[in-house]
Amino acid sequence: MNKHTYIGSYLNSNGREQLIKVKAYDIAEAKRNLRQRGILALNLKIAENDVKLHASIPQIKFNFEKCPGVKDKALFANKLAALVGAGVPIVRSLDLITKQQRQALFKRALQKVSTEVNQGSSLADSLRLWPQVFDPLMITMVEAGEAGGVLEEVLRRLAKLLENNAKLQNQIRGALSYPLTVLLIAVLVFLGMTILLIPTFAEIFKELGAELPAFTILMLNLSAILRSPLIILLGAMLIFIYWLIRKTYRGKEGRLKIDGLLLKLPVFGDLIEKTDTAQFCRTFSSLSRAGVPILMSLKIVADSVGNKVLANAVVASRLEVQEGGSLSQALGRQRLFPAMALSLIAIGEETGQMDVMLSKIADFYEDEIAVAIKTITTMLEPAMIVIVGSIVGSILLAMYLPMFSVFNKIG
Numbered sequence: 322m323n324k325h326t327y328i329g330s331y332l333n334s335n336g337r338e339q340l341i342k343v344k345a346y347d348i349a350e351a352k353r354n355l356r357q358r359g360i361l362a363l364n365l366k367i368a369e370n371d372v373k374l375h376a377s378i379p380q381i382k383f384n385f386e387k388c389p390g391v392k393d394k395a396l397f398a399n400k401l402a403a404l405v406g407a408g409v410p411i412v413r414s415l416d417l418i419t420k421q422q423r424q425a426l427f428k429r430a431l432q433k434v435s436t437e438v439n440q441g442s443s444l445a446d447s448l449r450l451w452p453q454v455f456d457p458l459m460i461t462m463v464e465a466g467e468a469g470g471v472l473e474e475v476l477r478r479l480a481k482l483l484e485n486n487a488k489l490q491n492q493i494r495g496a497l498s499y500p501l502t503v504l505l506i507a508v509l510v511f512l513g514m515t516i517l518l519i520p521t522f523a524e525i526f527k528e529l530g531a532e533l534p535a536f537t538i539l540m541l542n543l544s545a546i547l548r549s550p551l552i553i554l555l556g557a558m559l560i561f562i563y564w565l566i567r568k569t570y571r572g573k574e575g576r577l578k579i580d581g582l583l584l585k586l587p588v589f590g591d592l593i594e595k596t597d598t599a600q601f602c603r604t605f606s607s608l609s610r611a612g613v614p615i616l617m618s619l620k621i622v623a624d625s626v627g628n629k630v631l632a633n634a635v636v637a638s639r640l641e642v643q644e645g646g647s648l649s650q651a652l653g654r655q656r657l658f659p660a661m662a663l664s665l666i667a668i669g670e671e672t673g674q675m676d677v678m679l680s681k682i683a684d685f686y687e688d689e690i691a692v693a694i695k696t697i698t699t700m701l702e703p704a705m706i707v708i709v710g711s712i713v714g715s716i717l718l719a720m721y722l723p724m725f726s727v728f729n730k731i732g
Contacts, residue, residue, distance in 0.1 A: 329365035395483035402476035599686035606679035
């Protein structure tokens with residue numbers, strides 16, 4: 322097995338980022354070698370030439386295993402913190418958690434991590450070997466906890482952070498699930514009645530010699546389209562449009578444009594901004610308390626922010642901070658973050674209590690999000706009733722209007 326060349330960066334004594342290269346058999350060994358030299362590497366990855374050489378060998382992988390969610394990671398961090406706090410060795414702690422783990426991928430990852438730690442690797446380096454399970458935020462906080470000798474405290478903060486993120490996601494999903502479910506049921510009812518009921522009633526009215534009104538004829542034409550091969554073409558077009566949007570969103574420029582449009586949406590744009598601001602502040606606060614340098618923290622936070630426009634604003638602000646600028650002023654120049662958040666960040670910079678202020682900002686906006694979600698839910702419920710009523714009413718109207726013509730003939 323040949324050694325690979327790994328390229329990364331680190332912060333020098335002046336706080337500036339510098340590139341570094343190291344040869345090693347794997348990334349864990351590269352990290353260990355650098356740590357022995359007193360260097361904490363950022364974004365260490367295999368060199369491009371090595372990647373091309375590795376990629377030249379065709380590899381086909383099929384992975385249908387479920388990746389652990391935020392709740393699973395929070396539970397893992399909580400369990401590990403409790404065991405470490407009780408004085409149980411890391412390897413023994415990992416073995417105990419592995420036995421309780423039911424997810425195949427997570428279980429296998431923990432087994433390998435335990436083996437690596439037992440062989441002398443640090444916990445952070447061992448976690449780094451499983452990027453599909455452990456994200457950069459988790460790895461960096463564990464690394465900071467190990468370096469500062471406060472792993473238990475950092476793990477508890479990490480668990481709390483992940484729990485808050487999961488709670489925030491569940492609030493948004495819960496608010497949207499009800500109206501989307503009602504809308505889906507309403508559409509299915511509309512399609513069922515249009516395709517099955519309306520043609521049956523039309524035949525009855527035709528036998529009775531009733532003159533069909535314009536609205537009923539319109540609904541009959543719609544029913545004919547829905548029962549014709551054209552519906553297959555329409556379905557294929559919708560699937561293609563969905564695929565095109567997904568493909569565009571995966572691209573750098575496409576995602577930037579779509580995320581920019583999402584921020585401009587009425588009501589929902591404001592909710593997205595508040596959600597990402599809360600997540601930015603909560604994550605940044607946790608990293609700062611763990612002793613992670615500000616430049617590294619900003620890089621990790623930029624990767625964790627969901628909206629690409631806001632993520633780019635954090636990246637641009639990081640460059641200004643790297644040049645010696647103020648974080649609050651750098652973020653303010655991006656004109657994307659709320660004024661109140663910027664004011665409290667500025668106070669945090671002046672008082673040296675950045676982590677405390679960031680935590681307060683996160684608390685404030687999480688409360689704001691809860692209120693906004695409640696407001697949106699309150700607005701959507703009557704809107705859904707009106708939409709469902711309109712759909713059912715249009716079907717009933719199309720079926721009952723011809724009856725007046727029948728009654729006139731009878732009369």
